[in-house]
Amino acid sequence: MLLLNDIHQCHNPRARPNPNPRIKKLRTMADRELKFVCSPWSDRSVIASLGSRCQSDQNYPTNRINSIYFDTLNWAFADEKAASDYLKTKVRIRWYDAEESVGEKAWEKRASPKCFLEVKRKIGSTREKVRTALQVIPHELSAGLLPSSDFSVIKEEITKLAPDLGNMDLKPRILVRYLRHRFVDPVSGARIAFDSEITGTSILRSDSERFTARLSQSVLEVKSEAEDLPVNLRSLNMPNLRKAAFSKYYECFCLLTRYQQ
Numbered sequence: 001m002l003l004l005n006d007i008h009q010c011h012n013p014r015a016r017p018n019p020n021p022r023i024k025k026l027r028t029m030a031d032r033e034l035k036f037v038c039s040p041w042s043d044r045s046v047i048a049s050l051g052s053r054c055q056s057d058q059n060y061p062t063n064r065i066n067s068i069y070f071d072t073l074n075w076a077f078a079d080e081k082a083a084s085d086y087l088k089t090k091v092r093i094r095w096y097d098a099e100e101s102v103g104e105k106a107w108e109k110r111a112s113p114k115c116f117l118e119v120k121r122k123i124g125s126t127r128e129k130v131r132t133a134l135q136v137i138p139h140e141l142s143a144g145l146l147p148s149s150d151f152s153v154i155k156e157e158i159t160k161l162a163p164d165l166g167n168m169d170l171k172p173r174i175l176v177r178y179l180r181h182r183f184v185d186p187v188s189g190a191r192i193a194f195d196s197e198i199t200g201t202s203i204l205r206s207d208s209e210r211f212t213a214r215l216s217q218s219v220l221e222v223k224s225e226a227e228d229l230p231v232n233l234r235s236l237n238m239p240n241l242r243k244a245a246f247s248k249y250y251e252c253f254c255l256l257t258r259y260q261q
Helices: 038-055 076-082 108-112 138-142 148-159 248-257
Strands: 026-038 062-071 087-096 114-123 125-135 170-182 190-201 211-215 220-222
Touching: 026 038, 026 114, 038 190, 038 220, 062 076, 062 248, 076 087, 076 248, 108 125, 125 148, 170 248, 190 248, 211 248
Parallel strands: none
Antiparallel strands: 026 125, 026 220, 062 087, 062 170, 087 114, 114 125, 170 190, 190 211, 190 220
C-alpha cells in the first residue's frame, strides 16, 4: 500500500533558479480526506478512543494551528462552498504554535516567523495542495500591520503557486485558530487529526460582521488514499461523530458575517 508519506513530492530547488529568497520549499500533496464532526462535549472521549487504537504522531506534536484565509471582498471562495461546487479553492497562510503555546493570545507573542503560503483545491473528496515557505511575521498580517512590500510578495507568490488566481484581488479575511491532536493509524498508515477549540476572527470586517466567533463543533479528519474509514477505526466507540463535508473557514465565515444559506 502506498502510504501518505510516499506521495508528498518535494521539488529540488536546484532544478531551476529560485526567483525569490523568501521561498524555502515547494511541496505538493494529493490524497483523500474524510471529515467527521462532533460536539465539543465529546472531545475527551474521541481523543481517548483514538489514543487506544492509534499511535501519536511523533513527527508533529499536539499544537495550535493558525490560518489566515484570503478571499475577495465579495467572498468568492466562500461562495464556492455555499454553492457546493465540486471544485473548491482555499488560499491561506498557516503557522504553528508550540505545544505549550495554547493560552489565549499566546500566538501574538510566540508564533514562529516561519509560516507557509498554501493553495488548496478540492475535487470531490480528493484534495490537492501546494505550499511554499515564507518569512513574514504572521500576527502582523492578521492585525493588518504587514508592510505593503511584504503583502506584494505574498500576492506574487499566490500567482506563482496558482497562476489562474493572479487576477483575483485577494485579501486576508479571516484568521482561523484551533488545537490539533495528531495520530497515525498503525495498520493503514492513515494520518488522523482531531481539531477542537475552533475560533474565527475577522481581519477586514464591515459593521455587519462580528469580530470573533467560536464554532460549536470539533472535527476529525482522516487523510489517506482510501475512500473509506480505515478498518482499524470502524469499530471505535465514537457514537457522537457524524460524517460531514465540513470547512472551518466556511463555518467561521457564516458566523462572522451572519450568513444563512
